[in-house]
Amino acid sequence: MTDSIAELVARHPLFAGLPADIAELVAGCSQNVAIAAGLLVLSEGQPADTLYLVRRGRIALEVHEAGRGPLIVEMIGPGQVLGWSWMFPPYRWHFDARAVEKVGAIAVDAACLRAKADADPAFGYELVRRCAAVMLDRLQATRFRLLDLYGHGVAR
Amino acid sequence: MVLLAEPAQGASGPLTPSLYRVVARRRETADVATVSLECLNGTAPVFSPGQFNMLTAFGVGEVAISISSAPGETGPLEHTIRDVGAVTHALTTSPVGSTVGIRGPFGTDWGVDALSAADVVVVAGGIGLAPLRGAIRWLVGDPERTGRVTVLAGARSPDQIPYENELDAWRRGGAYVAVTVDVAGPGWPGPVGVVTGLIPDAPFVPERTIALICGPEIMMRFTIRSLMDRGLAPERIRIALERNMQCGIGWCGHCQLGPLLICRDGPVFTYSESLAELLSERER
Amino acid sequence: MDLVRNRASLVVDRTGLDALIRVLRTEGRTIIGPVLRDRAIVPGALDTTDDLPEGWHDEQAPGRYHVRHSDSGDLFGWAVGPGSWKSAFFPARSLVWTATQHADDPVVTEAPIDAPPVAIFGARPCEVAATAVLDRVLGGGAIADPAYRARRDAALVLVAECGAPANTCFCTSMGTGPGAGGTFDIALTELPGPQGWRYLLRSGSDRGDVMLRQVTGVPASAEMLDQRDDVLSAAASRMSRAMSASSVPSLLARNLKNPRWEEVASRCLSCGNCTMVCPTCYCSAVEDTTTIDGTVERHRRWDTCFGLGHSLLHSGPVRPTVRSRYRQWLTHKLSTWHDQFGMSGCVGCGRCIAWCPVGIDLTEEVAAIAASDGAVPVGIEKTRARS
Secondary structure, eight states, X not given: OOOOHHHHHHHSGGGTTOOHHHHHHHHTTEEEEEEOTTOEEEOTTXXXXXXXXXXXXXXXXXXXXXXXXXXXXXXXXXXXXXXXXXXXXXXXXXXXXXXXXXXXXXXXXXXXXXXXXXXXXXXXXXXXXXXXXXXXXXXXXXXXHHTOTTTTOOOO | OOOOOOOOOXXXXXXXXXXXXXXXXXXXXXXXXXXXXXXXXXXXXOOOXXXXXXXXXXXXXXXXXEOOSOXXXXXXXXXXXXXXXXXXXXXXXXXXXXEEEEEEEESOOOOGGGOTTSEEEEEEEGGGGHHHHHHHHHHHHOTTOOSOEEEEEEEXXXXXXXXXXXXXXXXXXXOEEEEEESSOOTTOOSOBSOGGGGTTTOOOOXXXXXXXXXXXXXXXXXXXXXXXXXXXXXXXXXXXXXXXXXXXXXXXXXXXXXXXXXXTTOSEEEOOHHHHHHHHSOOO | XXXXXXXXXXXXXXXXXXXXXXXXHXXXXXXXXXXXXXXXXXXXXXXXXXXXXXXXXXXXXXXXXXXEEOSOOOSOOSOOOSOOTHHHHSOSEEEEEEEEEEXXXXXXXXXXXXXXXXXXXXXXHHHHHHHHHHHHHHHSSSSOOHHHHHHHHTEEEEEEOXXXXXXXXXXHXXXXXXSOOSSOSEEEEEEOOTTSOEEEEEEOSHHHHHHHTTSOOBOOOHHHHHHHHHHHHHHHHTOOOOOOOTTHHHHHHTOTTOTHHHHHHTTOOXXXXXXXXXXXXXXXXXXXXXXXXXXXXXXXXXXXXXXXXXXXXXXXXXXXXXXXXXXHHHHIIIIIHHHHHSSOSOOOOOHHHHHOTTOOOHHHHHHHHHHTTTOOOOOEEEOOOOO
């Protein structure tokens, strides 16, 4: 049985609980995609033009450092979201992202999404509020990771 | 009958080090030390900040280390070294009075001698402050200086700030110096965060500023982006790159980055789109 | 190829070649040339022409090298073997200096340069071209290698033109053969004659003139020169490989993300054989060792960009994948070599093709990239939604 894109959007945790017409709004900017394992989905410095709602498989958020890279800073899996830089100018990715296995996702065109948010402030507010919740959660987690608690901890 | 000349004697020259005595060794952080070196035979060669020497720990090996002192200073040559392997371990623990070998100086320099009128912004990440120290000291001590010197340094934590006791001397010399750490314990009064966080408020005028950047490549990439966001043109940005160096003189082929040899065309490079492309071509 | 004007030339038979060898030896030179050893044609010591690989022929293909004997009696009926003359000028390992401890300080003693006068009797035109490349790389940089220069100056080079190219050769594409070009002392062409093989010798230098004047032979006739032309054009027409991309340096420079690199990396063992047999590869490692009495020695030895140590920073190698290392080797050899030295790093000798254990052919890789010029990895496709 195949679902419409709107149904898939509505089922994704980022948009869970939103009314059907909002899901349609987002679906209008989206397509269902399959990403091959090993593909570099995003590249640091490249235009940030897509929001990915991951449905299946995992994507590693990475930073490349000569002699050490790539370093995985986050693993994004089913139900999670890849990509925030599409929200703010200059709309360029700050990290690399690589599909560590075959990925199924909804690819939302960022320009389309921003235009719809601009046109419908209520939708825009809801979108930013939901994204901000995820970002806050990640920021808090990152701060704890900074403390290197399992290692020697912070020197005084 | 043609008799051939005798083959040339000696002159392996380019790979033979000169001898230097370790006259002082100062611990900077847990794994970083600055060694002060005096030439045993004659005078040390003239160098420019940004250049590097090949240092030999006899019996262990040879490694490329940036020069950390400034030219024209009285006093010994200084190298700040981080202990990350056999050779650097030997160098950072070499007893005062022992001998090391030096070949050099090699490579391109920061070009500080032409920057008296410019505003100079120095952005350093971690041990990246070491190749910049000679430049900072020269800039701060330059009697012809009319432009401003700004130093922005980032370190992991307060105990990992190199040259901590020199920072005030640079301030007294007129430089604006800001240091941030990734994470700190109580008692740290300064900024906490990545070094690029210091850029938006740093006092420099982009149109007459030259930026000198050194640190991990990730840090340099984001610093360049932040500086360009403040209006700095790419050709006003200079970075120091690092690759494996075995000879320092363009023979061994190890330090290549695309068409460039870091030992000969670098380590200091003026930023450009083609350099950006070389750096972004992740070797994976 | 035209005769170099005002230079000596003559035709000799095999006894004349032996006479030439004696003249070179009387001059104080050690004669080194191609010999058959361990079923391959490699550099070795020559006493007389009896030491040359008479009647031996090589059969080469990707990942394959065999020699076969016949009673044809020719001395140069083969193409190239695994060892090149690079080792005469740039040895695989050499001592640079020794340091001994005296009182509190080491005393560093440079190793004397070992550059005995030699005559290389039978380099190939592609090898002469490779030597010209190394002259630029090792002898012509901002800091020239004095040992390399001394060994080059002490070597007289006799180049044997090619009549029997191997299946792996592509010198015509690279402009390095089958006839002799560039800088050499004497060129030799082996030609069939009614009384057996004869050798057209042409001087290419003052030194060559002096040598040839001490050998008895007959002047080179127009007919012999025509015969030489025939042998060389027949050899050129038998090249079965070519570097067909019109502008390889820029092709590779704009195809760093081409999926072909991943494909060749799935075959490449990263063994570095290609770099060991290549006559222009020049990477070296500098190593310090200690002996039990505390003497320190610094050596310089060949290194390969296929090793993980080549790009090693303290945190790890910059090129951790076979893909990145194969790409480094090929883009350096065929593309960035031009930026660094103003010439190609490849002379079309085909050794890397024959001696690759899995038979990777760089001409085929270049052609594949040319055929997929601009391709990048693709992996996102629109699909029908399924729950």
